[in-house]
Amino acid sequence: xxxxxxxxxxxxxxxxxxxxxxxxxxxxxxxxxxxxxxxxxxxxxxxxxxxxxxxxxxxxxxxxxxxxxxxxxxxxxxxxxxxxxxxxxxxxxxxxxxxxxxxxxxxxxxxxxxxxxxxxxxxxxxxxxxxxxx
Numbered sequence: 732x733x734x735x736x737x738x739x740x741x742x743x744x745x746x747x748x749x750x751x752x753x754x755x756x757x758x759x760x761x762x763x764x765x766x767x768x769x770x771x772x773x774x775x776x777x778x779x780x781x782x783x784x785x786x787x788x789x790x791x792x793x794x795x796x797x798x799x800x801x802x803x804x805x806x807x808x809x810x811x812x813x814x815x816x817x818x819x820x821x822x823x824x825x826x827x828x829x830x831x832x833x834x835x836x837x838x839x840x841x842x843x844x845x846x847x848x849x850x851x852x853x854x855x856x857x858x859x860x861x862x863x864x865x
Contacts, residue, residue, distance in 0.1 A: 742772075747785040765813050766806035767821060773799055 737757045744750050760766050780786050804817040813819070822840070827833050830843035839845070 744781055744785065747783060750782075760806050760808055762808060765804045765811060765819075767800075767802040767819060768805050769800045769802040769821070771801040 739755050739757045740752050741755050742750055743753055758766055774782075800821040802819060802821060804813045804815055804819055807813050807815060826839045827842050827844035832838070832841045832843065
């Protein structure tokens with residue numbers, strides 16, 4: 732199922748105005764998710780804020796950057812709607828369908844299901860926030 736090496740090199744911003752490419756553990760797939768090889772990772776206004784000020788919101792931290800991108804699915808579990816080789820657009824966050832954000836068609840990044848301040852770190856939908864909130 733996996734058609735790429737188990738290398739996982741990521742871009743981090745360890746301090747304002749500097750970046751580092753570091754190797755992180757290869758992610759473990761879980762039900763309802765896929766593993767994607769990121770091929771395009773644009774920088775938005777949040778990225779420039781992080782670069783210049785090292786200022787993070789609830790959904791990002793120095794170790795888990797990026798909430799938009801394009802890539803190729805490389806690993807799936809049985810029953811997935813995707814298959815290895817599918818090209819996908821990635822947007823950070825789950826969609827609960829019930830909160831103000833979801834009911835009004837706003838960015839899923841701000842869906843209440845993703846906010847650890849509301850749901851707690853263990854129940855927040857987006858991962859990567861544990862380091863920032865521990």
